[in-house]
Amino acid sequence: MRYEELSIHATEHIGPLENEQLAELSDAELEAYMSENGFRESVKLYRANGNYVYREIAGEGVLIPSGDLPGNVMVTLNETCAFLWEQLQEPRTVGDLIAAARAVYDDPNHELEAQIRAFVEDRVKTGHIWEVK
């Protein structure tokens, strides 16, 4: 077997059951439960498109295209976006991003999680973020 580097990622708490209830399920029941509640989605890994070079210019995060990307487009990032971009230099689940952001930011309007989900979904479509697996 091929060795794979060990990695631990956060996934969101899925489905209605509490952890104690999950622990009592059989393997087959747990697999069915996870399948029904979108577990596959929650373990997807994402990373930043490596063809962008990140720079800070006058205190603002900027992505500069390289490689095969169109050379005449530049992307600016606000602070939270730059934070997520930094996190995505290594493969991360959406749960990883949410956990990392919660460690650094207060979320008085309870919008952090939904906005990170939308950000990842949108930026995968635009090619700024790659799905790793």
Place this chain on the structure above:
Amino acid sequence: MEKKIWSKPEMNEFVFAANEYVAACLDTKNTYLKFVCDFGNKFLDSLFDIYVGVYDNNKTKEENAANSELLTKDYIIPGTGNYHACGDTHYVQKEDGKDWTDYFWVGWADSDSRDGEIGRVTEQVCIWKGEKNDNVHVTTQLGTEIENVTGNRS
């Protein structure tokens, strides 16, 4: 550690005008980024202030200036100076493993530096500071438009 307040993550794309020429060429040993410092030549009556920074259309020119680094002040005529295209073709020697982003700065230009002139902001330019890092040469096309071409330096 005090936490910051979360705000919606946002990306904004800017497109460079493609009206100046940049290319790279190779001789037998070295790779060069070749470009013509001709930004602003179409405004022959104008001088420019050149800033390092990203121009934000949602802010005034004055606010953008406050958030950017004014290069011409220190690099052309210390204390007062303005940029004007020198018109020369420059060859920037490129080391292996580096790309244009290691040699050029991203910025913007303001032609509103003459009394009575209507201001013109060019939102995206790329700046080379010269071999001694003491000058300002500007173009508006960079990125992957810089292609490696095999041949003599010319």
